[in-house]
Amino acid sequence: MLNPADPGFVAALAARLPEDTLRTxxxxxxxxxxxxxxxxxxxxxxxxxxDEVAAVVRACAAGRVGIVPLGGGxxxxxxxxxxxxxxxxxxxxxxxxxxxxxxxAENVMVAEAGAVLxxxxxxxxxADRLFALSLASEGSxxxxxxxxxxxxxxxxxRYGNARxxxxxxxxxxxxxxxxxxxxxxxxxxxxxxxxxxxxxAEGTLGVITAASLKLSPIPxxxxxxxxxxxxxxxxxxxxxxxxxxxxxxxxxxxxxHRMGLDFLAETMPDLRQPFASPPEWMVLIDLGLPQxxxxxxxxxxxxxxxxxxxxxxxxxxxxxxxxxxxFWSIRENIPEGNRRIGAISSHDISLPLGAVPDFIAxxxxxxxxxxxxxxxxxxxxxxxxxxxNVFPVRGRSRADHENSRDAIKSLVHDMVHGFGGSVSAEHxxxxxxxxxLERYGDPAKLAAMRAIKAALDPYGIMNPGAVLRG
Amino acid sequence: MLNPADPGFVAALAARLPEDTLRTxxxxxxxxxxxxxxxxxxxxxxxxxxDEVAAVVRACAAGRVGIVPLGGGxxxxxxxxxxxxxxxxxxxxxxxxxxxxxxxAENVMVAEAGAVLxxxxxxxxxADRLFALSLASEGSxxxxxxxxxxxxxxxxxRYGNARxxxxxxxxxxxxxxxxxxxxxxxxxxxxxxxxxxxxxAEGTLGVITAASLKLSPIPxxxxxxxxxxxxxxxxxxxxxxxxxxxxxxxxxxxxxHRMGLDFLAETMPDLRQPFASPPEWMVLIDLGLPQxxxxxxxxxxxxxxxxxxxxxxxxxxxxxxxxxxxFWSIRENIPEGNRRIGAISSHDISLPLGAVPDFIAxxxxxxxxxxxxxxxxxxxxxxxxxxxNVFPVRGRSRADHENSRDAIKSLVHDMVHGFGGSVSAEHxxxxxxxxxLERYGDPAKLAAMRAIKAALDPYGIMNPGAVLRG
Numbered sequence: 001m002l003n004p005a006d007p008g009f010v011a012a013l014a015a016r017l018p019e020d021t022l023r024t025x026x027x028x029x030x031x032x033x034x035x036x037x038x039x040x041x042x043x044x045x046x047x048x049x050x051d052e053v054a055a056v057v058r059a060c061a062a063g064r065v066g067i068v069p070l071g072g073g074x075x076x077x078x079x080x081x082x083x084x085x086x087x088x089x090x091x092x093x094x095x096x097x098x099x100x101x102x103x104x105a106e107n108v109m110v111a112e113a114g115a116v117l118x119x120x121x122x123x124x125x126x127a128d129r130l131f132a133l134s135l136a137s138e139g140s141x142x143x144x145x146x147x148x149x150x151x152x153x154x155x156x157x158r159y160g161n162a163r164x165x166x167x168x169x170x171x172x173x174x175x176x177x178x179x180x181x182x183x184x185x186x187x188x189x190x191x192x193x194x195x196x197x198x199x200x201a202e203g204t205l206g207v208i209t210a211a212s213l214k215l216s217p218i219p220x221x222x223x224x225x226x227x228x229x230x231x232x233x234x235x236x237x238x239x240x241x242x243x244x245x246x247x248x249x250x251x252x253x254x255x256x257h258r259m260g261l262d263f264l265a266e267t268m269p270d271l272r273q274p275f276a277s278p279p280e281w282m283v284l285i286d287l288g289l290p291q292x293x294x295x296x297x298x299x300x301x302x303x304x305x306x307x308x309x310x311x312x313x314x315x316x317x318x319x320x321x322x323x324x325x326x327f328w329s330i331r332e333n334i335p336e337g338n339r340r341i342g343a344i345s346s347h348d349i350s351l352p353l354g355a356v357p358d359f360i361a362x363x364x365x366x367x368x369x370x371x372x373x374x375x376x377x378x379x380x381x382x383x384x385x386x387x388x389n390v391f392p393v394r395g396r397s398r399a400d401h402e403n404s405r406d407a408i409k410s411l412v413h414d415m416v417h418g419f420g421g422s423v424s425a426e427h428x429x430x431x432x433x434x435x436x437l438e439r440y441g442d443p444a445k446l447a448a449m450r451a452i453k454a455a456l457d458p459y460g461i462m463n464p465g466a467v468l469r470g
Numbered sequence: 471m472l473n474p475a476d477p478g479f480v481a482a483l484a485a486r487l488p489e490d491t492l493r494t495x496x497x498x499x500x501x502x503x504x505x506x507x508x509x510x511x512x513x514x515x516x517x518x519x520x521d522e523v524a525a526v527v528r529a530c531a532a533g534r535v536g537i538v539p540l541g542g543g544x545x546x547x548x549x550x551x552x553x554x555x556x557x558x559x560x561x562x563x564x565x566x567x568x569x570x571x572x573x574x575a576e577n578v579m580v581a582e583a584g585a586v587l588x589x590x591x592x593x594x595x596x597a598d599r600l601f602a603l604s605l606a607s608e609g610s611x612x613x614x615x616x617x618x619x620x621x622x623x624x625x626x627x628r629y630g631n632a633r634x635x636x637x638x639x640x641x642x643x644x645x646x647x648x649x650x651x652x653x654x655x656x657x658x659x660x661x662x663x664x665x666x667x668x669x670x671a672e673g674t675l676g677v678i679t680a681a682s683l684k685l686s687p688i689p690x691x692x693x694x695x696x697x698x699x700x701x702x703x704x705x706x707x708x709x710x711x712x713x714x715x716x717x718x719x720x721x722x723x724x725x726x727h728r729m730g731l732d733f734l735a736e737t738m739p740d741l742r743q744p745f746a747s748p749p750e751w752m753v754l755i756d757l758g759l760p761q762x763x764x765x766x767x768x769x770x771x772x773x774x775x776x777x778x779x780x781x782x783x784x785x786x787x788x789x790x791x792x793x794x795x796x797f798w799s800i801r802e803n804i805p806e807g808n809r810r811i812g813a814i815s816s817h818d819i820s821l822p823l824g825a826v827p828d829f830i831a832x833x834x835x836x837x838x839x840x841x842x843x844x845x846x847x848x849x850x851x852x853x854x855x856x857x858x859n860v861f862p863v864r865g866r867s868r869a870d871h872e873n874s875r876d877a878i879k880s881l882v883h884d885m886v887h888g889f890g891g892s893v894s895a896e897h898x899x900x901x902x903x904x905x906x907l908e909r910y911g912d913p914a915k916l917a918a919m920r921a922i923k924a925a926l927d928p929y930g931i932m933n934p935g936a937v938l939r940g
Contacts, residue, residue, distance in 0.1 A: 105710050106823040106854075152657050158718075161657060163666075164634065179914040184822040186853040187622050187631060188892040189670055190899060190907055191937060192919045196633075196666035200659055217713045240575050243687045247760040248628075248718055290717040292763050292771070301762070352654040353576040383656040384576075422658040429660060437660055444649040448926060449662045455925030456918060467661060 002464060003064045004087035005042025013059045013089075014043075021046055029090050032081050033074060037431065039081030041068065041090035048095050050170055050178050050209040057207065057461075058176030060089055066464040067091050069203035071145025072116065074137035076348075077430025079149065079202045079466045088464065091207060093144050099123045100210065107215040108167060108184045113144025113208050120213065129215035132159035136335055144208045150200035152426030154331075157382035158251045158288070159216065161426070163199040170210040171198055174457035182212045197452070202428050203463040205456050219288030222251075223295025224324040227303065227315040228279040233357040234311045235283050235381055241311065242285060242302055249293075252286035253382030254331050260376050263337035263391075264330065271333060272326055274316055283381070284331050334378055338389055342398040344373070345408040347388040349416045350425035356384060359419050363388065363412060370407055385425040388412060413440065429467045437467070472934060473534045474557035475512025483529045483559075484513075491516055499560050502551050503544060507901065509551030511538065511560035518565050520640055520648050520679040527677065527931075528646030530559055536934040537561050539673035541615025542586065544607035546818070547900025549619065549672045549936045558934065561677060563614050569593045570680065577685040578637060578654045583614025583678050590683065599685035602629035606805055614678045620670035622896030624801075627852035628721045628758070629686065631896070633669040640680040641668055644927035652682045667922070672898050673933040675926050689758030692721075693765025694794040697773065697785035698749040703827040704781045705753050705851055711781065712755060712772055719763075722756035723852030724801050730846050733807035733861075734800065741803060742796055744786055753851070754801050804848055808859055812868040814843070815878040817858040819886045820895035826854060829889050833858065833882060840877055855895040858882060883910065899937045907937070 003009070014022040022043045030039035042065075047053045060067050066088035073080050082088050093114035100110040104127040111120050117138040124131035133146060135153030145151075147169070151162045159165065168183035181195060198206055229235045235255055242250050261278035264271050275282075285302075287295050299317045306312035318324040338346075351359050360377060367373055372393050379386040390408050392401055413423045417440045429437050438446070453460075453468055464470045473479070484492040492513045500509035512535075517523045530537050536558035543550050552558050563584035570580040574597040581590050587608040594601035603616060605623030615621075617639070621632045629635065638653035651665060668676055699705045705725055712720050731748035734741050745752075755772075757765050769787045776782035788794040808816075821829050830847060837843055842863050849856040860878050862871055883893045887910045899907050908916070923930075923938055934940045 103822070103824055105706060107713070108822070150659050150663075152659075156657060160634075163663070164630075173914055173918060175917075177914040177917065179918070180912050181915060183892070184890065185820045185892050185895070187626060187820045187850070187855045187895040189620050189622075189896055190892055190894050190903075191670075191911060191915065192675070192922060193620075193633070193663075193666045193670050194915050194918055196663045197922075200661075200663050205662070217717050219717055220715075236575060243577070245690075245761045247687050247689055247758065249760060288717065290719060290763070291715050292768060293760070298762060350655045350657045352573070352578070354573055380657070385657045420654065422653070422655050422660055424660050425655070425657040426659055433660075441661060442650050444643055444647040445651060445661065445664050447645075447647065448643060448649070448664055451925040452662060452667075452922055455921040 002066045002086040002461065005065045005089040006087065009063055009065055010043040013056065016059065017052060017055060021052065025090055028073065029070060029092060030081060031073065032078055034076060037078040037081045037083045039068065039083060040087055042087045044090040044092050046092055046095050050172060053091065053172045053207055053209050054176050054178050056089070056091055057172050057174065060461050061174060061176055061459060064459050064461065065089055066461050068463055069207045071113065071142035071148065072137065072140045074141040075145065075149055075430060076427045077432040079428060079430030079463065082465060085464060093142060096209060102127045103184065104129055106184055109213045109215055110182055110210060111143050111213060112210045113142060115143050117141050117143055117146055124215050128218060130218045131213060132216055133162055133165055136332065143211060147199050147208055147211055148201065148203050149428045152380065152383065152385065154252045154254065154380060156380060157253055158248060163196055165214045166195065166199060166211050167214055168212040169195050169198060169208055171206045171208045173206045174462050182210060184212050202430060202466050204453060204467045205462060220291045221289045221293070221295045223287045223299050224318040224327050225285050225299045225303065225315055226274050226327050227283050227285060227306065227312045229281050229283055229312055231281060231357065232360050235281060236353060236356060238283060238306050238311045239382060241306060241309070245302060246287060246298060249287055249289055250285065250382065251288045252284065254284040254379065255381035256282050256284065256331060256334065256378045257376060259374055260334040260337065260378050263341050263376060264333055267337050267340035268333060274327060274330060279314065284327060338376060341391050343389045343391050344398050344401045345390045345405045347409065347412045348425050348427045349388055349421055349423060350383065350385045351416065351419050351421035353384045355419040355421065356381065359415060363415055366411055366415065367408065370411065371404060431466055434467065434469055472536045472556040472930065475535045475559040476557065479533050479535055480513040483526065486529065487522060487525060491522065495560055498543065499540060499562060500551060501543065502548055504546060507548040507551045507553045509538065509553060510557055512557040514560040514562050516562055516565050520642060523561065523642045523677055523679050524646050524648050526559070526561055527642050527644065530931050531644060531646055531929060534929050534931065535559055536931050538933055539618070539677045541583065541612035541618065542607065542610045544611040545615065545619055545900060546897045547902040549898060549900030549933065552935060555934060555940065563612060566679060572597045573654065574599055576654055579683045579685055580652055580680060581613050581683060582680045583612060585613050587611050587613055587616060594685050598688060600688045601683060602686055603632055603635055606802065613681060617669050617678050617681055618671065618673050619898045622850065622853065622855065624722045624724065624850060626850060627723055628718060633666055635684045636665065636669060636681050637684055638682040639665050639668060639678055641676045641678045643676045644932045652680060654682050672900060672936050674923060674937045675932060690761045691759045691763070691765045692794070693757045693769050694788040694797050695755050695769045695773065695785055696744050696797050697753050697755060697776065697782045699751050699753055699782055701751060701827065702830050705751060706823060706826060708753060708776050708781045709852060711776060711779065715772060716757060716768060719757055719759055720755065720852065721758045722754065724754040724849065725851035726752050726754065726801060726804065726848045727846060729844055730804040730807065730848050733811050733846060734803055737807045737810035738803060744797060744800060749784065754797055808846060811861050813859045813861050814868050814871045815860045815875045817879070817882045818895050818897045819858055819891055819893060820853065820855045821886065821889050821891035823854045825889040825891065826851065829885060833885055836881055836885065837878065840881065841874060901936055904937065904939055
């Protein structure tokens with residue numbers, strides 16, 4: 001059983017750290033974007049270095065006090081707030097924001113965990129390189145949190161998830177030792193993959209304090225198109241065609257449904273819509289091409305071939321950077337439109353690519369047996385990752401359907417699980433999906449996870465209650 | 471302390487398994503390619519399914535009997551043979567060779583652990599797809615071993631190591647439970663990354679029985695060039711230029727030194743050499759390009775730009791598939807040439823890319839202070855991975871220098887470590903490099919590894935003595 005971070009503990013710890021390292025938590029240290037959880041904390045620690053993080057962790061280990069690591073606080077599953085249980089210490093990385101080094105010739109950067117993702121991207125651009133991780137909250141999320149949650153986003157198809165963009169870590173383990181693992185190597189087979197174990201562990205196995213990150217060359221040319229497809233199945237055939245023609249050069253392949261455009265028309269009437277009458281299904285495709293390949297030509301060729309094959313019935317190819325931005329702003333505003341409408345239940349799911357059409361075909365009718373809904377199904381089709389969100393019909397509100405949420409969620413998750421999919425594609429488990437993990441997780445894997453947690457964090461101080469029940 | 475797989479244990483286990491599952495080990499079950507270790511085993515188990523593997527592991531866990539998992543037996547660090555200690559059971563995956571399924575539209579294949587890498591590649595090709603893992607032993611190594619060792623090879627620059635080509639695993643854990651983790655998902659953030667923990671664990675945390683593997687589109691065109699560079703530093707500048715011009719389309723970037731060509735001339739005089747007089751340093755560059763980009767044109771453009779920048783002084787661009795094969799056969803025969811000459815000490819090292827020239831410049835003179843040697847430095851420069859091998863001068867043999875091997879190895883490894891590199895880039899730890907891992911490994915990481923091993927394999931039955939001292 002953990003002890004609370006009570007005033008005595010906080011005062012004793014404060015005395016061992018530089019002045020102003022411990023503070024009273026501010027509201028932003030206790031909130032999460034969806035407002036489902038409200039955090040608590042005896043204090044927030046604001047260390048300036050891995051050694052200071054280590055001192056905090058050692059004290060908490062000695063005192064059996066829980067620690068909630070905090071990055072940008074943008075996570076959507078409550079991994080960053082502990083609403084109940086013995087008062088924890090919040091450990092915010094917000095003062096560790098340095099870009100320690102950029103090695104353009106190596107395509108490597110070393111950044112501290114508190115660096116905001118947009119600042120990491122900007123530091124790469126300043127060195128004429130790309131840091132490919134890109135997601136909606138990039139203006140405020142922090143790279144340590146992105147790695148702890150193994151963030152996804154829009155470029156996973158080409159560049160991988162956060163874990164694929166990380167070459168090494170510096171981290172403080174639950175006993176307060178510092179793992180100096182900031183290697184800048186593409187190949188290193190010296191022992192167990194502790195890096196990937198910490199990535200995606202959501203702060204339950206240690207605190208990431210810095211990372212060496214993989215950069216990429218900036219494509220010589222970029223192109224974007226919005227293509228109207230008959231169905232999700234046609235979208236998948238289009239993806240296969242694009243991959244065959246363009247190899248690994250498709251950066252993003254995003255599916256959108258008419259409902260998303262309808263929501264935008266309803267909630268943001270000033271936003272320029274690409275089509276006079278919104279099509280049922282469309283795909284946003286983004287290319288990053290090397291010298292010698294013109295994006296517009298490549299997209300026109302793809303468009304013509306897809307038309308000839310009956311996969312695409314209409315489409316727009318961006319003719320300028322401004323038009324590219326317009327197309328992307330449609331996609332990027334869909335979550336905000338959803339927020340304004342107010343979902344009854346949101347689902348961050350992934351499926352084997354081949355199962356996506358069957359899932360979409362089956363889920364709608366099954367949900368209709370529970371009531372009348374509006375469904376906005378969109379997302380990173382190239383990764384098999386859909387945001388499948390269920391809304392009230394016009395004139396009703398989410399509050400009218402609180403009683404239906406659990407049934408909707410179970411139906412969707414059961415169906416996803418049945419198709420061999422995942423009930424958390426990119427958002428993680430946090431505290432919101434602990435029950436889902438227990439329900440859908442493989443028993444042998446869960447037992448191994450519990451054994452690993454007990455081995456590395458025997459007192460259970462790291463982010464108590466996240467991922468695994470405490 | 472473990473118990474031996476003595477006749478009583480073997481007989482009891484045999485009685486619980488289908489007939490002919492246990493056999494007397496053959497010489498091939500006890501050998502490793504470099505002949506440093508000779509294995510032992512009370513029996514070899516040849517299971518046909520994950521359930522049979524689980525039955526074997528459960529029995530060994532109950533009896534506290536060690537298990538040595540065996541794939542193709544091609545590993546270079548003795549991970550596949552246990553030369554001493556209580557007689558283990560050898561568990562060979564050689565009967566589990568099925569390609570369970572190919573999903574071309576998903577770019578996924580599910581293969582059993584015993585499938586030979588070349589057969590996996592062929593099954594992908596038959597579906598018009600590429601399985602990108604490619605290495606010297608592909609005709610006999612097995613995919614389960616490739617994953618257990620996180621194999622590298624020539625395509626890592628573009629497609630990643632073995633772990634980057636794996637989407638999911640089926641594995642038997644040390645308590646004999648089967649983890650059913652054969653997901654075909656690109657995004658799945660549901661708990662700790664058990665997949666990457668087993669990959670690279672060299673059979674010490676469980677037995678991989680099947681894997682879902684990532685396939686890629688086959689590039690529309692391929693091109694190969696041999697370019698003469700002034701120095702390793704010029705080679706790195708050439709790599710940066712190629713990456714900037716061609717993005718992620720450089721499949722391989724291999725450094726070769728004149729010594730490798732000299733060895734081939736000495737040991738394989740019939741092999742066609744590309745240059746009349748071998749240059750000091752050269753690079754083999756391989757491109758896989760999409761529709762619309764001609765490989766020869768792209769290579770000519772790169773060649774001209776590199777000449778203009780003073781990075782390249784001469785070069786050959788393959789004009790046919792036969793010439794591509796010729797260029798590659800030079801690179802691929804270098805290890806055989808080395809074998810025939812007989813290295814005193816071989817080193818599978820990686821370095822931060824920027825440190826490669828300094829390492830090469832420093833290592834030669836430092837080694838010269840220990841004696842007269844011939845050094846063949848070659849390898850996967852794009853990954854910072856060098857095979858830095860030290861040979862006797864003409865007229866002497868490796869046997870003349872047995873006493874120098876340890877000093878040579880320590881000098882090279884100390885220097886690599888000092889540059890932030892790895893003393894095992896792609897071959898792993900096995901039994902050969904356990905001491906190196908203890909010497910160079912980060913203490914916090916080593917402690918975490920030992921804790922994980924004890925948690926998942928409390929009796930220490932899985933590949934005893936590999937990676938971590940028993």
